[in-house]
Amino acid sequence: MTTETPPRETEPVTGFWRLVPEPSLDVVRRWGWASVVVNIGIVVTGGLVRLTGSGLGCPTWPSCTDDSYVPHPELGTHGAIEFANRMLGFVVAIVAILTWLVVMRYRPVRQDLRRLATAAALGVPLQAIIGGISVLTGLNPWIVSAHFLVSPIIITLTVSMMRRSRTSPYPHTPPVVRALATASVVAVWLAVALGTVVTGAGPHSGDPETGRNGFDPDIVSQLHADVVFGLLGITIALVIATRVTATSRTLRKLAAWLLAVELLQGAVGFTQHFTGLPWGLVLVHMFLAGLLIALVTAVYGERGTPAT
Template sequence: MELAPVPKTPAPAPATRNPETSTGPATSRLVRSLAVATLVANIGIVVTGGAVRLTASGLGCPEWPLCTPDSLITTPEMGVHGIIEFGNRLLTFVLAAIAFAMVASVWKARSARPDLFWLSVAALAGIPAQALIGGITVWTGLNPWVVGLHFIVSMVIICVAVVLVNRAWLSGSRLAAAEAPLAGRTLRPVVWAIAVLSAITVILGVIVTGSGPHAGDHGAARNNLDPDLVTRLHVVPVYLLVFAVAVALYLVYRRGADRRLRRSLLIFTVVLLAQAVIGYTQHFLHLPIVLVALHMLGASMMTAAAAHVVYTGLSRKVPGGAVSEAAVSDAAVSGAASGDAARG
């Protein structure tokens, strides 16, 4: 007696990649690369602008938008200071090219990803705003308050770029999710304190700079404040910031917070401590230009790291996830094994 063959269970079709639930990036590699380039370029132009000031080349091009009343570019008579100042002006076009490319890369997806589109537009809009403030800086003979505004606007653009990078790295599942912030109720006020104290630290640092010796030109005015006094005021929020970070680290490790928040706080801690060491060293060594340049870079990095902590702690859409790639792979293997068992 022959037995009827048992029909085989058809193998399950391979899962299709749904952008709403995908664990992979929801944006292209080009968009993500341009977002990072936007952040790096805005930090870089702060450093090159600092080099202009520290080499006393702030009025190397004494006019704006022209370099001289009769020339768009520097002339041989202007020497190295003209080359340094005009070179920094040229870097604005590099920044603009990256910003335009960023807007173009998300243009077709602007209805699906308005967040990326408007953040890109904001970063682009910061360039003509900064160019105008730079022109006013030249027209006012490097007024220290205008120079300080120039720096603070750069810090705002850097914060925008940090959010842009985070949003560009959202996966499909993170983009569709509306989860609670990674920072719990106890930690959220500490995160806000880190944001406020970081801003106060940067602003007071700008005032300290305006009272110091590096004016950008030998004849430029200073803000006539006591450098020692404003320096002492500047370190007060730094001490408070260190305390706030210590509290935040205690809370995230004591309560087992998400690793993304722990990582962002650790990055900020390293940058903050490095910046504090550079700041104290440059003060006691009477402001050598190399350390002052590093301190300006540190201010940009600290601003970016603080913005990353705030975004990671308070946003409802944070890149990455609690499920690791290994766990996803294990789930896929388990699913395949279940299919084999069913077929057996």
């Protein structure tokens, strides 16, 4: 069986890197999991900031107020919620740096893992800067959307890194399964991106004084729902295809989990829409969006090489 093995290089360990313990691929994967967890966590806490109207709880950036990096008591609960979200950003940064260090120290050198870990680590300060710009622009809905979308990108990079760190051969997969796996990635990302547009048109702006993006909430919600229906169709076809063709057991399980989470996400989405967008349900919806990104990335990574 041919395998798609990334190039490996040997490289001497010198200087600072002697201080970093040599990790195994299991350690690389564990740090990858930690990165996924904290990035889904910051999606949830960022959602809590917006849903509780705490987006300007710290009215400036990078400090919280003009004369302090921590919130004053007069900023109340909103200041505490926003500041807590900023503090979680430091946790995300620490995990990203440690993950990068582990990957860079791993021997033999894996350039594919290094590229993914580096890109994920660079995403953290990028997200912080975009978040700061969102505060300085009074929570412009388009910038807030961009701020959110960095987390799914980091999750994608990290899950891809974990998938590539496997030692078992890449499976051969029929073309129909590979095509459906690719289509599912496109559909999930389109649904998530449209979800940010729906949010930018809706009532949960992060602050009562913040403007919206100008789209009709009903129209963009319907468009979002149409994409979700299309995603469900693709994923149902993927689940069936993985069961009637020669595909790996892992891919069959991942496809089933992807469909299950999509159905739950759809149920939560419709419920929140018809119950006036209660913030608790919206928060669950955001958590499931982060989980969907992780799952669909894993599905795509498991699609393997073309069957011959």
